[in-house]
Amino acid sequence: MKAIPVCAAIIRKGDRILVAQRNHHDELGLKWEFPGGKLEPNETAEECMVRELFEEFGIQSKVKGFLGENTHDYGNKKVCLKAYFVEHLSGEFQIRVHQSVKWVHYSELKDLDWAPADIKLVELLLDHYGYRS
Numbered sequence: 001m002k003a004i005p006v007c008a009a010i011i012r013k014g015d016r017i018l019v020a021q022r023n024h025h026d027e028l029g030l031k032w033e034f035p036g037g038k039l040e041p042n043e044t045a046e047e048c049m050v051r052e053l054f055e056e057f058g059i060q061s062k063v064k065g066f067l068g069e070n071t072h073d074y075g076n077k078k079v080c081l082k083a084y085f086v087e088h089l090s091g092e093f094q095i096r097v098h099q100s101v102k103w104v105h106y107s108e109l110k111d112l113d114w115a116p117a118d119i120k121l122v123e124l125l126l127d128h129y130g131y132r133s
């Protein structure tokens with residue numbers, strides 16, 4: 001099974017990261033994730049991130065770097081989740097798609113009920129910032 005490429009945004013404010021809860025109507029409803037979505041044909045990861053963050057929150061943003069990726073097999077599909085560091089440039093966050101969003105301190109990230117593909121990315125993120133609980 002070929003993995004579906006999905007881009008996920010790490011948006012930081014001080015010691016907090018923006019996390020989003022999937023809508024209860026959607027697959028993996030109420031699980032926490034990094035905002036983002038599937039890469040469209042002929043789109044770069046940077047374009048995908050900027051598009052998804054505008055669709056999901058109505059904000060303008062810019063990709064600053066790449067954290068890493070994790071491929072996860074959900075049984076019915078396989079996703080390759082690629083996490084990018086993204087800077088919020090302008091616009092108030094409007095919650096257009098998700099159930100809710102919140103800014104979570106590094107020390108609390110591991111306590112969330114994450115979408116399974118995200119767990120390895122959360123570990124990578126904590127390593128990246130040198131955070132040890």
Ligand SMILES: Nc1nc2c([nH]c(=O)n2[C@@H]2O[C@H](COP(=O)(O)OP(=O)(O)OP(=O)(O)O)[C@@H](O)[C@H]2O)c(=O)[nH]1
Nearest residue numbers: 006008027028033034035036037038079081115117118
């Ligand atoms: N955006 C996002 N998707 C994730 C994460 N972790 C994870 O397993 N996924 C999975 O990756 C896929 C992305 O789908 P999505 O529904 O968010 O993206 P989309 O808006 O482009 O899709 P759609 O237009 O088909 O609904 C889903 O299967 C979702 O469950 C994550 O951290 N962020």
